[in-house]
């Protein structure tokens with residue numbers, strides 16, 4: 001099935017300017033297999049205590065072994081929920097944006113797989129590769145598409161299957177204990193309104209200078225051959241992370257970008273009802289809260305149950321926060337993240353009254 005010719009679709013919303021991008025529905029999905037910290041000790045030298053103390057994580061979800069489940073499958077489940085809550089059918093979608101760092105295959109993008117699984121014919125689908133900052137970049141892209149009139153109804157999905165690419169031996173323990181699988185989906189619609197609602201401010205950053213701080217190198221087009229047995233034996237097909245460096249960057253950059261984005265929006269921290277950071281490490285989020293003097297209850301955390309689900313972590317957290325009535329009509333939320341690239345950013349979103 002081809003990915004589609006988007007020229008016709010592109011005309012759909014053209015000519016309508018300066019709409020606000022409003023969240024119409026959210027959904028989340030995790031695979032049924034729960035993997036506790038204790039379970040990890042059968043494969044690697046680690047402990048429940050070490051993982052909880054350093055990261056806050058108690059468990060994560062992994063796809064069942066041998067079932068060929070990719071991020072487009074998890075994304076499909078999350079999308080079905082979000083679409084239902086939005087009152088949309090798949091044919092209402094003008095554009096799919098799919099954020100993942102673990103695509104179903106090297107190419108094509110997972111958005112195309114999701115598009116087909118939703119039963120769509122030629123609806124355009126765009127993959128983005130912004131890792132843990134995927135939700136922040138994706139929301140900003142969706143907002144730009146909606147405001148330009150290019151698309152009016154966007155299905156935005158963040159989804160990851162990371163467990164199938166983890167080195168679960170002791171060699172990979174600093175990374176493998178952190179990551180989990182899952183998906184979150186958001187239906188965004190352009191709405192003509194004078195009110196200060198929807199995506200009201202965003203800040204994006206990247207600093208390629210630190211690309212090697214968090215990297216999965218193989219298969220690599222700059223190598224010839226792209227992958228070899230020797231490289232695999234060296235473990236270069238697994239992610240490498242300089243954890244301490246990423247930690248330090250995160251604490252510094254998250255505080256900076258939150259402040260910058262609030263300043264641009266003319267809002268103080270008191271006017272933000274809930275901060276929803278990417279879930280990389282509970283200690284990072286606690287240090288971020290301290291760095292800008294936020295009370296801990298203003299910062300949403302659910303990493304304890306999910307681990308780090310990369311591009312899925314913020315949409316999963318958003319869906320849970322809505323379900324828990326922590327946010328709703330009239331609330332102002334600040335989303336923020338830092339991840340591989342390095343990339344980092346923040347978005348302020350206000351729910352309509």
Ligand code: COA
Pocket residue numbers: 045046047050051054055132173174175177214241242243244246247250280281284308338339340
């Ligand atoms: N279980 C037990 N011991 C472990 C371990 C594990 N899973 N992983 C590493 N260790 C060991 C190390 O080997 C090291 O041992 P040593 O002192 O004998 O050499 C010791 O624990 C400390 O390792 P270190 O890497 O310095 O720990 P840390 O306090 O920096 O915590 C992270 C490691 C990964 C939890 C932390 O650096 C982190 O969270 N960084 C940010 C990660 C992140 O946000 N990534 C995603 C970005 S989106």
